[in-house]
Amino acid sequence: MKIAIAGAGAMGCSYGHMLKQAGNDVVLLDNWEDHVNKINESGLKVNEVGQEKVTYIKAYKPSDYHEKVDLVIVFTKSLQLNSFLQQIKHLLTEDTKVLCLLNGLGHIETLSQYTHKENIYMGVTVVTARFTNVNEPANVSFSSYGKTEIENVVSSKEAERFGKLIAQTINDSGLPCEFVDNIYWSIWRKACLNGCMNSLCTILDSNMLDLGKINNIEYIINSVIKEFAAIASTEGISLDIDEMTKFVMSFTAETFSGAKHFPSMHQDLIRNHRLTEVDYLNGYVSRRGKELNIPTPFNDLITVLVHGKEYLLQAK
Numbered sequence: 210m211k212i213a214i215a216g217a218g219a220m221g222c223s224y225g226h227m228l229k230q231a232g233n234d235v236v237l238l239d240n241w242e243d244h245v246n247k248i249n250e251s252g253l254k255v256n257e258v259g260q261e262k263v264t265y266i267k268a269y270k271p272s273d274y275h276e277k278v279d280l281v282i283v284f285t286k287s288l289q290l291n292s293f294l295q296q297i298k299h300l301l302t303e304d305t306k307v308l309c310l311l312n313g314l315g316h317i318e319t320l321s322q323y324t325h326k327e328n329i330y331m332g333v334t335v336v337t338a339r340f341t342n343v344n345e346p347a348n349v350s351f352s353s354y355g356k357t358e359i360e361n362v363v364s365s366k367e368a369e370r371f372g373k374l375i376a377q378t379i380n381d382s383g384l385p386c387e388f389v390d391n392i393y394w395s396i397w398r399k400a401c402l403n404g405c406m407n408s409l410c411t412i413l414d415s416n417m418l419d420l421g422k423i424n425n426i427e428y429i430i431n432s433v434i435k436e437f438a439a440i441a442s443t444e445g446i447s448l449d450i451d452e453m454t455k456f457v458m459s460f461t462a463e464t465f466s467g468a469k470h471f472p473s474m475h476q477d478l479i480r481n482h483r484l485t486e487v488d489y490l491n492g493y494v495s496r497r498g499k500e501l502n503i504p505t506p507f508n509d510l511i512t513v514l515v516h517g518k519e520y521l522l523q524a525k
């Protein structure tokens with residue numbers, strides 16, 4: 210399959226590397242010029258679950274690439290999605306499929322401005338990746354072969370056939386991938402987890418273990434989740450608030466091996482002073498709440514505080 214990865218950050222490079230290694234025709238598209246140049250000059254270094262590898266893969270600035278592809282996998286940060294799609298709209302022909310693996314809510318609306326809904330596939334992944342050294346181009350690491358789930362947005366036999374082909378292609382590359390029938394629920398569940406862990410750990414400058422030890426934090430988390438569930442239900446998604454609270458709290462437990470980790474939003478904002486995806490997590494709930502006349506005071510406050518921290522740290 211001919212695949213363009215649109216947004217070749219830590220995740221895009223990790224998926225690009227795996228898909229290329231498995232024999233697919235893959236190109237990376239990105240706006241970070243030094244990253245693009247270094248990948249073309251000396252290859253992409255990837256620490257693949259502890260193994261050091263180099264993949265020779267072509268990288269381009271989005272506006273410089275014009276070949277027809279079967280599939281575009283978008284992997285920008287949420288706030289870059291619209292402008293990136295604008296830069297690659299020449300690639301989005303009538304039959305080009307687009308798989309979106311970004312975290313967050315509201316992306317279908319953005320994608321639909323550039324392609325038919327019939328071409329859109331949504332997914333979630335539990336792979337975690339990072340640039341091995343911040344600001345060093347062409348060098349990424351990912352630590353596990355986590356599962357990816359995908360599904361088509363519009364129901365049709367053809368969309369299902371191609372969705373299964375995408376899932377098979379990712380799976381064959383060594384990243385387990387399942388074609389599912391409840392992707393919206395998975396997207397909301399992950400957004401809810403991120404809207405609690407990422408945002409609260411960022412505001413409090415805390416890892417997940419310490420967050421869990423804060424007096425009454427379960428009440429706050431439960432209240433955030435109730436608001437996510439209220440908005441999700443308006444989109445036909447049912448989130449079980451008690452189950453979701455237990456799920457989120459399990460990330461703060463001593464028994465969870467990753468509990469001492471700082472979530473990615475913390476790393477982006479507190480460590481690297483980069484803008485966050487809060488508008489696609491708590492900010493989405495807050496915005497939809499206002500539009501639908503549903504009170505979302507906890508998510509309103511969290512959104513303001515994260516943006517406040519972005520302002521104070523002059524995040525870019």
Ligand code: NAD
Pocket residue numbers: 216217218219220221239240241244284285286287310311312313334335336337338339340343344345473486
């Ligand atoms: P990323 O920050 O690694 O890359 C996003 C974009 O920022 C890329 O275009 C990249 O080139 C650019 N960028 C990064 N560092 C830069 C620098 N120093 N200078 C200039 N440009 C730079 O983003 P990501 O972690 O790959 O995340 C992409 C999407 O996947 C997001 O929606 C994220 O929430 C989601 N996601 C990430 C992970 C993870 O573990 N990283 C896991 C699941 C989902």
